[in-house]
Amino acid sequence: MSAAPVHAEEWVGEDVSVADVERALWQLRDASAEGTEGPDLRTSVMTHLAWVPAEWREAAVETLAGLRERHPSRGILLFPAPSAPDGIDAKVSVLAFPQRGGRRHIAAEVIQLTLRGRRATAPASIVTPLLVSDLPVFLRWRGELPFGSPELEQMVGVCDRLVVDSREWKDAAGAYRALESLFEQTAVSDIAWRCTSPWRRALAGLWPEIAEARELRVTGPSAEALLLVGWLRSRLERPVQLVHEDSAEVESAAVDGTAVSVPSDETVSSSDLLSAELDELSRDEIYEGAVRAASA
Amino acid sequence: MTELAENPLLEGLGPRRTPSPCALVIFGASGDLTRRKIFPALYSLARRRMLPERFAVVGVARRDWTDDEFRERMEHAVREFGRDDFDEGVWGWLAGATRYLSLDFTDEEGEDRLAAVLTELDVERGTRGNRVYYLATPPQAMPTVVEAVGKRRDTQGWTRLIIEKPFGHDLESARVLTELIGRHFTEEEVFRIDHYLGKETVQNMLALRFANGIFEPIWNRQFIDHVQITVAETLGIEGRAEYYEHAGAIRDIFQNHMLQLVALTAMEPPIDFTAESVRNEKVKVLKAIHTPGPKHVVRGQYGPGYVEGKEVPGYRQEEGVAPDSTTETYVAAKLFVDNWRWADTPFYVRTGKRLARRETTIAIQFQRAPHPPFEDAATEELKPNRLLVHVQPDEGVSLAIAAKVPGQGMRLRTVNMDFIYGGAFRTDLPEAYERLLLDAMLGDQTLFTRSDEVEEQWSIVDAIVAFWKRGRPSFPNYAAGTWGPAAAKELMRRDGREWLKH
Numbered sequence: 004m005s006a007a008p009v010h011a012e013e014w015v016g017e018d019v020s021v022a023d024v025e026r027a028l029w030q031l032r033d034a035s036a037e038g039t040e041g042p043d044l045r046t047s048v049m050t051h052l053a054w055v056p057a058e059w060r061e062a063a064v065e066t067l068a069g070l071r072e073r074h075p076s077r078g079i080l081l082f083p084a085p086s087a088p089d090g091i092d093a094k095v096s097v098l099a100f101p102q103r104g105g106r107r108h109i110a111a112e113v114i115q116l117t118l119r120g121r122r123a124t125a126p127a128s129i130v131t132p133l134l135v136s137d138l139p140v141f142l143r144w145r146g147e148l149p150f151g152s153p154e155l156e157q158m159v160g161v162c163d164r165l166v167v168d169s170r171e172w173k174d175a176a177g178a179y180r181a182l183e184s185l186f187e188q189t190a191v192s193d194i195a196w197r198c199t200s201p202w203r204r205a206l207a208g209l210w211p212e213i214a215e216a217r218e219l220r221v222t223g224p225s226a227e228a229l230l231l232v233g234w235l236r237s238r239l240e241r242p243v244q245l246v247h248e249d250s251a252e253v254e255s256a257a258v259d260g261t262a263v264s265v266p267s268d269e270t271v272s273s274s275d276l277l278s279a280e281l282d283e284l285s286r287d288e289i290y291e292g293a294v295r296a297a298s299a
Numbered sequence: 300m301t302e303l304a305e306n307p308l309l310e311g312l313g314p315r316r317t318p319s320p321c322a323l324v325i326f327g328a329s330g331d332l333t334r335r336k337i338f339p340a341l342y343s344l345a346r347r348r349m350l351p352e353r354f355a356v357v358g359v360a361r362r363d364w365t366d367d368e369f370r371e372r373m374e375h376a377v378r379e380f381g382r383d384d385f386d387e388g389v390w391g392w393l394a395g396a397t398r399y400l401s402l403d404f405t406d407e408e409g410e411d412r413l414a415a416v417l418t419e420l421d422v423e424r425g426t427r428g429n430r431v432y433y434l435a436t437p438p439q440a441m442p443t444v445v446e447a448v449g450k451r452r453d454t455q456g457w458t459r460l461i462i463e464k465p466f467g468h469d470l471e472s473a474r475v476l477t478e479l480i481g482r483h484f485t486e487e488e489v490f491r492i493d494h495y496l497g498k499e500t501v502q503n504m505l506a507l508r509f510a511n512g513i514f515e516p517i518w519n520r521q522f523i524d525h526v527q528i529t530v531a532e533t534l535g536i537e538g539r540a541e542y543y544e545h546a547g548a549i550r551d552i553f554q555n556h557m558l559q560l561v562a563l564t565a566m567e568p569p570i571d572f573t574a575e576s577v578r579n580e581k582v583k584v585l586k587a588i589h590t591p592g593p594k595h596v597v598r599g600q601y602g603p604g605y606v607e608g609k610e611v612p613g614y615r616q617e618e619g620v621a622p623d624s625t626t627e628t629y630v631a632a633k634l635f636v637d638n639w640r641w642a643d644t645p646f647y648v649r650t651g652k653r654l655a656r657r658e659t660t661i662a663i664q665f666q667r668a669p670h671p672p673f674e675d676a677a678t679e680e681l682k683p684n685r686l687l688v689h690v691q692p693d694e695g696v697s698l699a700i701a702a703k704v705p706g707q708g709m710r711l712r713t714v715n716m717d718f719i720y721g722g723a724f725r726t727d728l729p730e731a732y733e734r735l736l737l738d739a740m741l742g743d744q745t746l747f748t749r750s751d752e753v754e755e756q757w758s759i760v761d762a763i764v765a766f767w768k769r770g771r772p773s774f775p776n777y778a779a780g781t782w783g784p785a786a787a788k789e790l791m792r793r794d795g796r797e798w799l800k801h
Binding site: 200203204206207210211213234235238239287288289290 | 309
């Protein structure tokens, strides 16, 4: 499904203003349409924000590359650099993808902003003018969530849905306790939760015996093990003990000695996982229940 | 729903559209439909893990093929016509579930052999006596197959019968077929395919109308001037002379696809999206269609011409077509839906072969603004608002609105606001047959036609064909590669309107 852009226009600036970025977008869009039948179609379905600390930069750019052709959107990547001198550096790209069976192109816009110095503590004031009007705003927060920090508070206020991956957290159990506080502010989704979906379906197949479950044994990442046990506790409304053995991905799960298996699927890329989260808009109360019970 | 209520773990996992174990029997397995549509659709479903784990396919036809020969042919078909990349593993699974049986439909012994194979598969593949019989056969073979399958139907599991169009060739034959089917199967077991209903863009008509508050209040005679529906093909009859000589455009497209599009455009909002509710509303529209008089119907037949720069023969020069054939390859009609919503609002419909371009569109033309406060010169390039649903190609919806041309003064032009499927949803649209095969296995009849719908469709067609019999048309009356006969233009011109030019 993923296609390479037909052409790409790019603009780079140092110490820029938001107005410079907006102007660059207009100019790139015009340039991108030259020689085509009419302007490229801007069929944006969302603004996709990503908060990307330095250590996640490479992974975030790669994920976005796999994503932008699937979700026509304006992508805004924010790279905080709080220890650098104050200012904003920008790289703006307009990418044109072929329209299936059509003569025109579909445009995707990517804005990469390095927020230097104090600019990194006021990100909402920078991204708000750049959001596409009246479309949902998804915020992918890479790495640990800095609960209580001004940048997280501001960005949560801007977005309709916060997307995290709790497998990126060192202390998932502790973070889940803090995460609960965000549920009333924005819809939250978790890529780790998405990854548990085939296991949840397999475990649901153990109904009705599973209704009396006492112990869940999981070999897999801590986040997924915690979410699975939290899910069982909240849905079955009973205490369930977790026995966890760590591994890079979920290898096995068993309830009271009864093992379940899931079909070994083809490799799912990080773009696929994030893409699936971007199709969801409403609050996921089952997830919220699992998070509360996981940290209980 | 019961399962969900009992099992709290299923909540939030989303509907699982995987049917229960079953065996799919394809009658007419050596035909084009199996090769071009059914097997590529099965492969796409298998690739997405949407077929049941315990599943079997039995191809049935007269050709003397072995299992392996049939599998090999189907593999080529999937490679040629499938929408996905070919995956050896997926194909291996589907091929492993596939058998072939060479038999004559009229051969009782052969039918017994089929029943025995299915019983074997119940043990071998765990298909539990659940059967989907797909009748991809010529219409004349249908009664024989229905009778043979009906007599041997397994009572152990569920049974579903998928029937390809045409369902009969007139009202009487449709009723006879319905009666025959009714002897062995209930209406809930019968799935009459009109593959147009499996198209995403056709289903989107329901979303467009009933999920958007802005359209439904103006979706009536007060705001809509008229509706135009076009089902145009550039292809000729592609070697199907035997079928087409008897069917013509009126039975091939008008009776089914065209009238379904009219029904979906004109129907009242159903109370829910269950099969019965949706089909009840469609039947009401079909019942309300005023039988068009001779002046309101145009038929045509293509002569030689050029399509995409290539010279093509006329219909009468096609192989297998009588040199003096009076079969129509084009139909245009002005229909009226006699109810409160649509009284006096014409639905102009046209379909034909070898037309100027391939497209299926539904155009809703709204009435002009009652008093635009601009000078005439400012609005001379202005067209009325028009909502255009592109069923194929360029699937999507566009709305023509007036906008000011930038610059001094006030000059207006019509511009299009586009929603393009491939732009907003960057995912391949599933083929209609994938959706319909899966729905039939799941027992969901929403996108299939009910017997009373089919009968209403034939009533309209029979009335048109009856007055056609009174005269001999002067064919050919349009050149291949054009938009049809002059009389079709005249049909619109008389009303001060014109067909959309694209």
